Amino acid sequence: LAWVCGGGGGGGGAGTQGILTPRTMTSIAPSKGLSNEPGQNSCFLNSALQVLWHLDIFRRSFRQLTTHKCMEDSCIFCALKSIFAQFQYSSDKVLPSDALRSALAKTFQDKQRFQLGIMDDAAECFENILMRIHFHIADETKEDICTARHCIPHQKFAMMLFEQCVCSSCGASSDPLPFIQMVHYISTTSLCNQAVKMLESREKATPGMFGELLRNASMGDLRNCPSQCGQQLRMARVLLNSPEIITIGLVWDSDHSDLAEDVIHTLGTCLRLGDVSRIRHGIKARSEQSEG
Ligand SMILES: [Zn+2]
Ligand SMILES: [Zn+2]
Ligand SMILES: [Zn+2]
Numbered sequence: 001l002a003w004v005c006g007g008g009g010g011g012g013g014a015g016t017q018g019i020l021t022p023r024t025m026t027s028i029a030p031s032k033g034l035s036n037e038p039g040q041n042s043c044f045l046n047s048a049l050q051v052l053w054h055l056d057i058f059r060r061s062f063r064q065l066t067t068h069k070c071m072e073d074s075c076i077f078c079a080l081k082s083i084f085a086q087f088q089y090s091s092d093k094v095l096p097s098d099a100l101r102s103a104l105a106k107t108f109q110d111k112q113r114f115q116l117g118i119m120d121d122a123a124e125c126f127e128n129i130l131m132r133i134h135f136h137i138a139d140e141t142k143e144d145i146c147t148a149r150h151c152i153p154h155q156k157f158a159m160m161l162f163e164q165c166v167c168s169s170c171g172a173s174s175d176p177l178p179f180i181q182m183v184h185y186i187s188t189t190s191l192c193n194q195a196v197k198m199l200e201s202r203e204k205a206t207p208g209m210f211g212e213l214l215r216n217a218s219m220g221d222l223r224n225c226p227s228q229c230g231q232q233l234r235m236a237r238v239l240l241n242s243p244e245i246i247t248i249g250l251v252w253d254s255d256h257s258d259l260a261e262d263v264i265h266t267l268g269t270c271l272r273l274g275d276v277s278r279i280r281h282g283i284k285a286r287s288e289q290s291e292g
Pocket of ligand 2: 134138143146147148151153154155
C-alpha cells in the first residue's frame with residue numbers, strides 16, 4: 001500500500017512530512033529529508049518522492065532501468081535517477097529536490113501545473129511522475145493499453161478496472177466502462193463517516209475491515225436501472241488485475257481539516273483487494289497479504 005497524502009494547503013517542512021511510511025520495511029532504504037526552503041513550496045513533490053523512494057518494489061525496479069527517451073534539462077527520468085543516487089550514496093541528511101522540481105515545472109509548463117514556487121497536489125504529482133516514467137520508457141505503447149514488461153508504472157501500480165451496473169431485479173446491465181487507475185482517491189470525510197457506521201455494527205476490528213471501509217467510502221450514488229424497471233442500483237467495480245502496489249490518495253475537503261487524527265485511526269495496514277472491489281474470477285491474487 002502506498003499512501004500519498006495530498007490536497008489542500010499544508011505547510012512546508014522537510015523529510016517525510018505528508019506521508020505515512022510503512023510500519024515494516026522488507027529492506028533498509030537510507031532515510032533522508034528533502035529540503036523545502038521558504039517560498040519553494042516543494043512539500044507536495046517531496047511527499048511523492050519519499051513515497052517512491054520508500055517503496056521497495058519501485059526503488060529496486062527503477063534501479064534496473066537504464067535506457068530511456070531523454071528530455072535533457074526537463075527530463076524527469078534523469079532527475080529521479082539523480083536524486084535516488086543521492087538518497088543512496090550522499091552523506092547529507094537533507095537533500096535538495098530542486099532538479100526534479102525544475103524538470104517537473106518545465107514538463108508541465110503548458111498545463112500550468114507544478115510550477116516553481118507554487119503549491120500543488122501531492123497525489124496528482126505522484127500520479128504524473130508515474131505517467132512520465134511510462135512516457136520515458138514505453139512511449140511507443142498507449143497509456144491505456146500499455147503492456148510493456150519493463151514499464152514499472154503500468155506493471156506494478158496500475159489498477160485495471162471496469163464499472164458496470166447490473167440489475168438484480170430484471171437482469172439488465174449497462175455497458176461495461178473499462179479504465180486504468182494509478183491512484184485510488186478517497187474522501188477523508190467519507191472515510192471517517194463510514195468508519196463510525198461500521199464500528200457501530202460490530203464489536204471489534206476485523207482484518208477485512210479496511211478494504212470494506214474503502215469500498216463503502218467510495219460507493220457511488222444510487223442510479224436507475226439501465227432498462228428503467230424501477231430498481232435503484234449502484235455501479236459495481238470489477239478489478240481485472242492484481243497490482244503489486246495499491247496507491248490510495250486521501251482527498252481532504254478543506255485546507256484546514258480537523259479530521260487528520262480520525263483519518264489516521266481509520267487506516268489499516270492490510271488490504272484485501274477482494275474487499276475493495278469485485279475481482280475477476282481467477283485472479284484472486286498474491287496481493288492478499290500486501291505489506292506496508
Ligand atoms: Zn533523461
Ligand atoms: Zn506503461
Ligand atoms: Zn432492472
